[in-house]
Every structure is written in C-alpha cells, then in structure tokens.
Amino acid sequence: SELEKLMSSRGVNTLADIARTLKTTPQAVSNWKSRDQIPHHIEAKINNQLSKNTNQPSKIYLTPPLEDETISLSDILLTMAEQLKVIVLTTFVFVFITFTYLQFIQQPLYVSHATLLIPENKAGSIDGIAGLVSQFGVNIPGEDKRDLSSPTLYPELIKSRTFLEQILYEKFYTQKYGKKLSLLSILNKGYEPTGSKKDIFEEKAIKKLKTEMLEFVPAKGVNTDFSIVRVTAFEPLLAKELAESVLGELEALNRYFKNKNVNEKIIFINSRIATVNETLENSEQLLREFNEKNRQ
Secondary structure, three states, X not given: OHHHHHHHHOOOOOHHHHHHHOOOXXXXXXXXXXXXXXXXXXXXXHHHHHHHHHOOOOOOOOOOOOOOOOOOHHHHHHHHHXXXXXXXXXXXXXXXXXXXXXXHHOOXXXXXXXXXXOOOOOOOOOOHHHHHHHOOOOOOOOOOOXXXXXXXXXXXXXXXXXXXXXXXOOEEEEOOOOEEEEHHHHXXXXXXXXXXXXXXXXXXXXXXXXXXXXXXXXXXOOOOOEEEEEEEEOXXXXXXXXXXXXXXXHHHHHHHHHHHHHHHHHHHHHHHHHHHHHHHHHHHHHHHHHHHHOOO
C-alpha cells in the first residue's frame, strides 16, 4: 500500500504502470502485493530516483530493513513461466544438434569378438617326445618351457609388427568402397600407398590397429581359461571378416611354430639315435675283438 501511494503521487496508478516504471513484470508486482513487501533492490532503486528528483538525500523504507528476502515456490514457478519460451527453445536446439551429430556426423562403430580357450601350462608335465628323448640320456627339466607355439603368447603375438603386417595386406570387401581392398588401403581412405610414403602409411595403420581396432581381453577369474579377441571397425561385415582373419592368422602362426618345434625335436632325436648307434657299433666291435683274442 505504501508503494502504491508513493507511485500514485508520481502519476503511476496501475500495477502495469508500476511494473513499467520499475522495469519489471506485472507478475512480479502482483507477487509483491500478495506478500505485502517488496525486494530490497527495488527499495534502493526508488530511493535513488527520489534523491535524483529532489536533489536531497531521502530514504523510504517500504519493508523492514533487517528482514531477509525469501524465495517461495510460486516465485520459481512464475520465473519459469516467464522464461518458458527460452527453456523450450534451448531444449529443442540441444536435441536437434545431438540428433544431427549422431545421425550424420558421428561414424558408427561395430564390434566383433571371438572367445579363445588358452590353457595354462602346468609344471611337471612331460609329453611323449620329451619322454622319448630322456631315454637317450638327455635330461629334460620337469618344468614347462614356453615357446612361440604356446597360446599364452597370443596377447603379445597379436600386437607384434610381423602379425599386423600380415593382416594389413589381406583384402576385405566394404560397402563404403564397393570392392575388395587391402586393409592398408581401407585405412588409407581407399588409396593404395606406394613409393617412399608407403612406410609412413603402414606405420600409421599398424598404430591404428594396435590402439583402436584390435584388443585382447585376457581371462578373468581363477577357474577360467577363456580370453576374448575384440575387433572394432566402421562396418559390421568388415569387423566380422577381420576377426576371422585374425583368428586364422593366429592359428597359422601357431601351427607354423608348432611344426617348427616338432621338426627341431625330430632332428635332435635322429642325431642322438645316430650317435648312440655309432657308440653301440664301436662297443660291438671291441667286444668282437676281445672274444677273438680271448677264446679260452
């Protein structure tokens, strides 16, 4: 009521005119009237205007100076109602930008994974070949010795340069380019690098394979021997075929190293047999000579 009397003396009679004079909204003025008090910053604003108009310092207290300004739920709802257009517009713009980015800008990625059974090496196991070798006087330790054919080396083998180079030059079909290309060309946006730049692109492709496309997840838990090879690509068919290629290359390398180890063992056993045969023949010859000289 004091605010209305003061503004009426200045020719401002309605709530809308009061709101326009104080540069606020009619809802806010109506809220002041329902609470029978006005905010402190409006009080200071009116005092400043009175001081300018009369050129004398004067103050008017429309509310108790020590009373704290409180914010009720109605104030929050009124503020939200006033800013409803801004809230709706901001939400719509955010949803539109997110949809556009996910649908047209961000490239989707597809994951294909394969589960591998990698048994643990147990100490004290001796295979048939090791047992046969031990019969010829060769001491084979009871501990297992891991070689390149051991599946436990897959995590390191799958990240090796030799293995990745084999994968890079295998060809895969992609819908993006419409034909079969080597993986190196696919990672190079469809172009086959040649000349001096080939090593640079090959190095980048190997790095991308290691960090982004190939992942070996070791077995977790005490009683499980299953590990996972995960392949990520920009097309589902490419991810599937690349995973199959990785498994095929792992199997081929494992078979190669296993055959190599077996051949080395066979060569070693044959050499030991030849040595033992030669020793046996020498012993038989000495025995024959002894019998001839000592008939009685």
